[in-house]
Amino acid sequence: MALPAYASAGQRIWHYGFRILCGLIFFYLIAPILVIIPLSFNAQNFFTFTPEMLALDPAGYSLRHYRDFFTNIDWQLPLWNSLKIAPMATLIAVTLGTLAAVGLSQSHVPFRRAIMAVLISPMIVPLIISAAGMYFFYSRIGLQGTYWGVVLAHAALGIPFVIITVTATLVGFDRSLTRAAASLGAGPLRTFWRVQLPLILPGVIAGGLFAFVTSFDEVVVVMFMGAAGQKTLPWQMFTGLREQISPTILAAATVLVAVSVVLLAVLELLRRRNERLRGLAPS
Amino acid sequence: MADATLTGPIPPAPGGAAARPPEAGPMLAADGTPLRLSLQRSLRRQKLRALLLIAPLLLFVLVTFVFPIGDMLMRSVDNRIVPETLPRTVEALAADPSPVPGEPVFEALLLDLAIAEERKVHTRLGTRLNYEWAGASSLFRAAGREVGRFDHYADQMRALDPRMGDGAAWAAWMGTPDAPGPLRGLARSPAAYDEWAALTAAAGRDPLDRAPADWVLTALALDLRGPLPPEAASALAPFDPAALERAPIRDIFLEQDRKWGEPGIWNAIRLYSGPFTPGYYLAALDRQLSPEGGIVLRPATERIHVFLFVRTLVMSLVITGFCILLGYPVAYLLASLPARTANLLMILVLLPFWTSLLVRTSAWKVLLQQQGVINDILVWAGIVADNARLVMINNQAGTIIAMTHILLPFMILPLYSVMKGIPPSYVRAARSLGANDWTAFWRVYFPQSVPGIGAGSILVFILAIGYYITPELVGGTSGVFISNRIAYHISTSLNWGLAAALGALLLVFVLILYWTYDRLVGIDNVKLGG
Amino acid sequence: MTIRHLLGTAALALAPAGLALAQDVPELPPCENCADSMVIMSWGGAYQNSQLKAYVEPYVAATGITVTWDESSNEAVAKLRAAQEAGNQPFDLVDVEGPDSQRACDEGLAIEIDHDEVLAPAPDGTPASEDFGESIVNECFIPQIVFSTTFGYRTDVAEWEGRTPDDLCDVFDLEAFPGRRSLQASPKKNLEWALICDGVPADEVYDVLSEPEGVERALAKLDTIRDQVIWWNAGAETPQLLADKEVVIGSTYNGRLFSVIAEQGQPVDMLWDWQVFDFDGWIVPAGLSEERMNRVMHFLRFATDTQRLADQAKYIAYGPARASSQPLVSTHAELGIEMAPHMPTNPANQVNYLVNSIDWWADNQDEVEARFQNWLAQ
Structure with missing residues (x-):
């Protein structure tokens, strides 16, 4: 969409005006996330830039909120809980989700649409409804307030993402490869492990990342489902925001932003690998 | 039909598969079985294998997710607490149509309430009925405190006969249902005694050593009004029931609280006496049953949910609108830039998308405060005065600004993927045919991008109307959604039935949108992360 | 000095259990047939911290049990009700305001307490029920503190x-x-x-x-x-x-x-x-096993004695619910300021x-x- 040399003055104004507009929207998207990063190094207990910070005086900055985050039991316990819950929920979601996605991609699946709708529903149903339903039901069977209760709930919430990403990868999957494997004498299991899985792996990993993030960021369901012993990082942030805004929240937030940057990078690498594999090298 | 066409070689007859000509000989597969059967078997096996692969997950989602939600929705119609707590009252009330019922209903109520109080369920019953008639809660609490000590009869009976306060004597009179005592045949007192004995035993005490409660004695007094069966009379002798000074139970209740003499509470019990009720759904729509059985609006001071639903919808629409306005230009730019640049800029969309909701909400909470970064900049730039800082948080503005930011990627990504598929040659063709920039865009490009707007809008809208966290943190009281009300009823007011009904209505609405989305876009076409 | 800082030091003090408090470890009677952990529901923040410092940490140091906090006291009745429906009681001890204790008591969610049997008498032998006086607002409630709801304004x-x-x-x-x-x-x-x-x-x-x-x-x-x-x-x-x-x-x-x-x-x-004055205190949820109940009772006797309630006032400006604790209230544990003028019960304030x-x-x-x-x- 480069501006041609013959563009009129109006077109020029529009061209640059439009870019400025888009720049502002990008700014709106990214600035709130970026602004908390310097604020988290504030030496004071404030949420705004102090004069020292604006003067770039090193005395205005400190790591105290990070020290608090990494030493305070109020933050360390939730961090570890998050790190214990999310991988297990991801494991369940990815295992069951990949199997089901492979099943769904077969050509003759009865009630495919209905099954798909049920499997995707955890993504669509408002979280408060899911949380309330699980709270009452899991309470009754004694899973409320337990590690496994939270893990199962989070696995259910992560499943749609696994289904969607793996199904999307399978759409581009060349079926003749499995037939070739079968005709060469490989059993269905062997075909899956040696042929199908390596090819859909990017989708599986992407789905796993989504499931991980879903659990890692989730707060509504865990607040209902968990007890104090399952307090996760987002839960602690929510309590902190509602009750006592401490700049440590910003340190926690910055750490989470760093996590999402890493996830994003992994996802981007996967996308490139996938495109290369399919011969769709980025232009 | 699908099976018929799959059999391949058989020509499809006009009448369908069943009308296959009988003389057509079966085609055989390599192993000698008819090909049709062999194919069918293989198809069945294929289907079975697919289903087996899906089954674990389907079962998992059904058990951990779908069933709990269904279970919760059952609470929206569950009214068992009324008939189970007041069984005798409900039965007596059915036979008494007067606005304020007569003595038999009050006698039944006395026993029901006394038992409920012993079991500590009367306050919850009061709370339940309070949803339908404001005042029921305090009425039942106060009555519950006193009903066990309605001692008009009990005092007289103990004065007349010391055996009345002796658990062992009572045990001999009543026996058990299997080994009935002489008084077992009476109408009320055996059941009352059994309840009392069971509750006493459950509390770890021996009913034989304890004086039966006042309400058990009252039940016996009520039974002793008419002629007695001879074995009962002889067992009680020398106690003379005629010596009791009678007083209507109704008067005792009215003395305790005059509200028992008003039709309000009785209407409420009558209307909500069944095990299931539409009451919570009516309440969720600001309506209630009238004494005549019709559906009427609640008093103006109690109408709130329709308002909240409308606010949720309007604010979600506004947020969706902002997302279109902000998302369209960005998606357009991304779709028209070279892939390398677009991928780079895409990071600016994907980073917020991948960043924790809580992080983004905290960012807005920090930015929007009166002493926050935005106000500081505005004051510094001289746009607002220091003492007139903008109030952008704890109101609707806060909710809209933060949620638009959070949901914007969900608009940009589907728009982008649709716009990527629009061939640039169409616009070039329009131009070359004489259209100016605007016409080319509006008449040629825009119509092709509409599916993207549709997909993005429904997605954003579905997500927006169910939001809870962000409105809770930045919405104050004017910027909260129906979800926040549901959470309030679950954890604070404990009106779980109403929470379930509100949740069910919200769910139905979302499912309709979900279905629309599935029709328009196809649920498996959702693109995540570009 | 901020709340965060206080919590930070609290956390540090927790890690090597009893290290900082070794000299304070009280003499406790042995607890027979007692559970070795407790889940306590409280309010979080500065208030929970005062409980932690005044009696939970010393108790943990003396007995070696583990205590888990659940900071959901403002939803206490809902949580107890859900627990009752489930027939699975996750909480051992719940901190609530007076009115919530009444609700829980009315609904049978909390057990009734014989205050003189469960709680320690005052040092001079006054029975607990008398020492607590009117702060015992119902049979289930074990008072800790008197607090007030009041206003603060910017100067x-x-x-x-x-x-x-x-x-x-x-x-x-x-x-x-x-x-x-x-x-x-x-x-x-x-x-x-x-x-x-x-x-x-x-x-x-x-x-x-x-x-x-x-x-x-x-x-x-x-x-x-x-x-x-x-x-x-x-x-x-x-x-x-x-x-x-x-x-x-x-x-x-x-x-x-x-x-x-x-x-x-x-x-x-x-x-x-x-x-507006209000009481805050403990209730014991219904449905505890015998071992858990023994542990809770053992803890309660210690945590509500005269010295412990007075100690709590060193960390937060709430008045102890025991008459005998009030003369023992002195200065803030870390700031060294006199606490009396900050107490809602101070005559000038009421x-x-x-x-x-x-x-x-x-x-x-x-x-x-x-x-x-x-x-x-x-």
Whole structure:
């Protein structure tokens, strides 16, 4: 969409005006996330830039909120809980989700649409409804307030993402490869492990990342489902925001932003690998 | 039909598969079985294998997710607490149509309430009925405190006969249902005694050593009004029931609280006496049953949910609108830039998308405060005065600004993927045919991008109307959604039935949108992360 | 010195259990057939910290059990009800306000307590029931502290031109004291205050509220400032809002204001006029196994004795519920300031005060709460 040399003055104004507009929207998207990063190094207990910070005086900055985050039991316990819950929920979601996605991609699946709708529903149903339903039901069977209760709930919430990403990868999957494997004498299991899985792996990993993030960021369901012993990082942030805004929240937030940057990078690498594999090298 | 066409070689007859000509000989597969059967078997096996692969997950989602939600929705119609707590009252009330019922209903109520109080369920019953008639809660609490000590009869009976306060004597009179005592045949007192004995035993005490409660004695007094069966009379002798000074139970209740003499509470019990009720759904729509059985609006001071639903919808629409306005230009730019640049800029969309909701909400909470970064900049730039800082948080503005930011990627990504598929040659063709920039865009490009707007809008809208966290943190009281009300009823007011009904209505609405989305876009076409 | 800092040191003190407190480890009678862990539900923040320091840490140091906190006391009744439905009681001990204890007791969610049997007598031998006196508001309730809900205001509001609020009704005076206020998103206390400022004598407040028009009258008074009110749910919100200059005056628990003023040094002062007294204490949930019950009783006897309740007041400005503890209240454990002037029970602070009527609220809460919440949302 480069501006041609013959563009009129109006077109020029529009061209640059439009870019400025888009720049502002990008700014709106990214600035709130970026602004908390310097604020988290504030030496004071404030949420705004102090004069020292604006003067770039090193005395205005400190790591105290990070020290608090990494030493305070109020933050360390939730961090570890998050790190214990999310991988297990991801494991369940990815295992069951990949199997089901492979099943769904077969050509003759009865009630495919209905099954798909049920499997995707955890993504669509408002979280408060899911949380309330699980709270009452899991309470009754004694899973409320337990590690496994939270893990199962989070696995259910992560499943749609696994289904969607793996199904999307399978759409581009060349079926003749499995037939070739079968005709060469490989059993269905062997075909899956040696042929199908390596090819859909990017989708599986992407789905796993989504499931991980879903659990890692989730707060509504865990607040209902968990007890104090399952307090996760987002839960602690929510309590902190509602009750006592401490700049440590910003340190926690910055750490989470760093996590999402890493996830994003992994996802981007996967996308490139996938495109290369399919011969769709980025232009 | 699908099976018929799959059999391949058989020509499809006009009448369908069943009308296959009988003389057509079966085609055989390599192993000698008819090909049709062999194919069918293989198809069945294929289907079975697919289903087996899906089954674990389907079962998992059904058990951990779908069933709990269904279970919760059952609470929206569950009214068992009324008939189970007041069984005798409900039965007596059915036979008494007067606005304020007569003595038999009050006698039944006395026993029901006394038992409920012993079991500590009367306050919850009061709370339940309070949803339908404001005042029921305090009425039942106060009555519950006193009903066990309605001692008009009990005092007289103990004065007349010391055996009345002796658990062992009572045990001999009543026996058990299997080994009935002489008084077992009476109408009320055996059941009352059994309840009392069971509750006493459950509390770890021996009913034989304890004086039966006042309400058990009252039940016996009520039974002793008419002629007695001879074995009962002889067992009680020398106690003379005629010596009791009678007083209507109704008067005792009215003395305790005059509200028992008003039709309000009785209407409420009558209307909500069944095990299931539409009451919570009516309440969720600001309506209630009238004494005549019709559906009427609640008093103006109690109408709130329709308002909240409308606010949720309007604010979600506004947020969706902002997302279109902000998302369209960005998606357009991304779709028209070279892939390398677009991928780079895409990071600016994907980073917020991948960043924790809580992080983004905290960012807005920090930015929007009166002493926050935005106000500081505005004051510094001289746009607002220091003492007139903008109030952008704890109101609707806060909710809209933060949620638009959070949901914007969900608009940009589907728009982008649709716009990527629009061939640039169409616009070039329009131009070359004489259209100016605007016409080319509006008449040629825009119509092709509409599916993207549709997909993005429904997605954003579905997500927006169910939001809870962000409105809770930045919405104050004017910027909260129906979800926040549901959470309030679950954890604070404990009106779980109403929470379930509100949740069910919200769910139905979302499912309709979900279905629309599935029709328009196809649920498996959702693109995540570009 | 900030709350965070306090919590930080609390955490450090927790890690090597009892290290810092070794000299304080009390002599405890042995606990036979007792569970070796407890889940305690409390309020979080500065209040929970005072409990941690005054008796949980010493108890843990002496017995070696593990204590898990659940900071959901503001939803205590809901959690207990859900636990009862489940038939699976995750909590061993629950910290609640007086009215919630009444609700839990009425519904059979908490067990009834024989106070003289369970709790330690005063050092001079006065039985517990007498020592606690009227703070034992029902048979299930084991009082810990007296707290009050009152107002704090910023001392640096330019628009007030040097005036400082000294009368409760200044909260309702937007002319003399412009600016946003924060009030609790609950009818409790707000209705009483509104009526008092609407000219109702304090001893008639609950009579007026019992009339059908009473609640409407109070809401009408609140309507006059409604545009300027931010409604809070958690006790720490008002201190935060005051510190952030989001509000100029706001109600909260007096101990939370103490933290802002004395510990954080914010330009905030107290408005004690018509503070509302309330009790906070323990309830023991129904449905505990014998071992867990033994452990809870063992802990309670220690945690509510005269010295422990006095110790709690070294960390937060709440008055101990025991008469015998009050003379022992001294200076703040870390700041060294005299605590008495910051106590709601200090005579200078209680010229005008109201005692929250637990009976009235227990009976009427459902009705009034529903009406209030609708008013709030409309």
